[in-house]
Amino acid sequence: MSATMIKEFRLPDLGEGLTESEIVAWKVAVGDTVALNQIIAEVETAKAVVELPSPFAGVVAALHEQPGTVVEVGKPIVSFEVEGDDGGPDGGSGTAGGGGADAPAKREPNLVGYGAVLENSGRPARRARSFAAPAAASATMPAPVAERVDTAPVLPVAEPVAAPVVPETGRLETLPAAHPGERPRSTPPVRKLAKDLGVDLALVTGTGEFGLITRDDVRNFVGGGDLPVAPRDLAGVSAPVPAPAQGERETRTPIKGVRKFTAAAMVSSAFTAPHVTEFLTIDVTPTMELLAKLKASRAFAGYKLTPLTLVSKAVLIALKNHPTLNTRWDEAKQEIVQYNYVNLGIAAATPRGLTVPNIKDADRMSLLELSTALTELTDTARAGKTAPAELSGGTISITNIGVFGIDAGTPILNPGEAAILALGAVRKMPWEYQDEVALRQVMTLSLSFDHRLVDGEQGSRFLQDLGAMLSDPGMALAMV
Known part of the structure; x- marks a missing residue:
C-alpha cells in the first residue's frame, strides 16, 4: 500500500x-x-x-x-x-x-549522487557543471589510471534537469512573459550584480528572451556596459560592505567562505614556498597584430579571442621545454612531483572574492578549444557558478592584472603549484624598433616561482622563451 x-x-x-x-x-x-x-x-x-x-x-x-x-x-x-x-x-x-x-x-x-568521482579515461572531464549525477555513477567507482595520478577529483557531468532558476545563457523556450506587478525576471547572478550596483530591477528593461534581464542590461542601466565585473569586484571585496551607521567609526564584516579560504591559502603559500619574482618587458606588437588577424579570419568567427588566449597558448608551448615549472613539492614524502599534463589556472575576480579555476588538460587543446574553455571559465566564475572540482588540481596559473590597468606585480603562488605568471597592461610606448624609436605596444610579464622547485636559470629561460614567442609569434614553430 x-x-x-x-x-x-x-x-x-x-x-x-x-x-x-x-x-x-x-x-x-x-x-x-x-x-x-x-x-x-x-x-x-x-x-x-x-x-x-x-x-x-x-x-x-x-x-x-x-x-x-x-x-x-x-x-x-x-x-x-x-x-x-x-x-x-x-x-x-x-x-x-x-x-x-x-x-x-x-x-x-x-x-542524485554527490561526492568526488574519478574517471578511468586518463583524462578528466573538462567542465564539471553540477554535483548532480545518476546514482549508478557513484555506486561503482573505477580504479585510477596507473599512468597518471590527477590530484583533482572530477565530478561527472549531469544530464540537464528541470530547475526553477533558468541560466542567463539558457533558452527560455516555454517561459511566459512577466505579468504586471510580478517580480522582474532575472537570474541569481544578475540579482547579485544589481544589488551590488544599487539598481532596482523593476526599473530595468530586459533584453533577453521573454523579457529576461541580463547582466548587460544592469550594466547599461548604470552606464557601465563595458565593465568586466562589478565595481566592488575590482576592489577585491568578497561581499558588499554594509553602509556604516551614523556615528560609527568602524565597520566589521565576517571573514568566511571563499574569502576565508583564499586568505588561508595565500598565507600558507607565502610562508611555505620561497618566492622569487622576475620581470620581463617586451614588445608585443606582433602578437596584437596576430590577434587582430585571427579575429578577422573565418576560422575564428564567433570565438572570443583576447591577449590572454594567445599568452595561455604560449605558456603551454614553453612548458614543454621547461617542465620544472609544472611541478609541486610533496613535503610529506620529500618528493618533487612532475605533472605530465597541464591544468591551467586562471585567476578570476568574482563577487565573492578571488578564485582560480583551472582548465583541465589545457596542453592537449587547440587554440580554438582553449579559447572556448577560457570563455566558459570566465563566464562561469563571474556568474558565481564555478564548481569546487574546477578550483582544485591546478598545476600552473596565470593572473591578468592588466585588465585593471596594472603594469607589473609579485603574484603569490597558488598552493601546490611551482609558478604563476602575471600579465601587465598592454600600453603604447616609445620603444627601440629596427634601430629607431617607434610607438609600440608593450607588456610586462611578472613570473613568480617556488625556488625549491625552479632554479633561477630555469625560471629565466622559461620567461625568455615566453617573451620571444610574444615578441615574434613565429618563434612558437621552433619550440613545438
Whole structure:
C-alpha cells in the first residue's frame, strides 16, 4: 500500500573533503512540491557557491537551517514528504506522515549522487557543471589510471534537469512573459550584480528572451556596459560592505567562505614556498597584430579571442621545454612531483572574492578549444557558478592584472603549484624598433616561482622563451 514517509537530506561533502558549507539561499519553501534534481538551495563552500539539487521528488516538509547559517557536512538541512511503500523492503523509514531518521533510505532510480568521482579515461572531464549525477555513477567507482595520478577529483557531468532558476545563457523556450506587478525576471547572478550596483530591477528593461534581464542590461542601466565585473569586484571585496551607521567609526564584516579560504591559502603559500619574482618587458606588437588577424579570419568567427588566449597558448608551448615549472613539492614524502599534463589556472575576480579555476588538460587543446574553455571559465566564475572540482588540481596559473590597468606585480603562488605568471597592461610606448624609436605596444610579464622547485636559470629561460614567442609569434614553430 502506498503511503507517505519523511526523508531527510543531509548536507553532502561537496568536494575535496570540505567539512562545512553556508546556506546562502533557499530556492524552495515548506509546502512546495519539488521534482527530482530540482535546485533547492545555494550553498557556499570554502571554494565556491554551489547549487544543490533535490535527491527526492516530493513535498518540502521542513527547512532545518536558515540562510546565513554555517552547517557541518552530514547535518540534516531539509526534510521531504515522499511517496513510499508502507512496510516495504526499505525497512519502513517512515509510515504515513513520519519516520525514523536513522532508518536506511530506499535508493530510488536515478537518485542524485554527490561526492568526488574519478574517471578511468586518463583524462578528466573538462567542465564539471553540477554535483548532480545518476546514482549508478557513484555506486561503482573505477580504479585510477596507473599512468597518471590527477590530484583533482572530477565530478561527472549531469544530464540537464528541470530547475526553477533558468541560466542567463539558457533558452527560455516555454517561459511566459512577466505579468504586471510580478517580480522582474532575472537570474541569481544578475540579482547579485544589481544589488551590488544599487539598481532596482523593476526599473530595468530586459533584453533577453521573454523579457529576461541580463547582466548587460544592469550594466547599461548604470552606464557601465563595458565593465568586466562589478565595481566592488575590482576592489577585491568578497561581499558588499554594509553602509556604516551614523556615528560609527568602524565597520566589521565576517571573514568566511571563499574569502576565508583564499586568505588561508595565500598565507600558507607565502610562508611555505620561497618566492622569487622576475620581470620581463617586451614588445608585443606582433602578437596584437596576430590577434587582430585571427579575429578577422573565418576560422575564428564567433570565438572570443583576447591577449590572454594567445599568452595561455604560449605558456603551454614553453612548458614543454621547461617542465620544472609544472611541478609541486610533496613535503610529506620529500618528493618533487612532475605533472605530465597541464591544468591551467586562471585567476578570476568574482563577487565573492578571488578564485582560480583551472582548465583541465589545457596542453592537449587547440587554440580554438582553449579559447572556448577560457570563455566558459570566465563566464562561469563571474556568474558565481564555478564548481569546487574546477578550483582544485591546478598545476600552473596565470593572473591578468592588466585588465585593471596594472603594469607589473609579485603574484603569490597558488598552493601546490611551482609558478604563476602575471600579465601587465598592454600600453603604447616609445620603444627601440629596427634601430629607431617607434610607438609600440608593450607588456610586462611578472613570473613568480617556488625556488625549491625552479632554479633561477630555469625560471629565466622559461620567461625568455615566453617573451620571444610574444615578441615574434613565429618563434612558437621552433619550440613545438
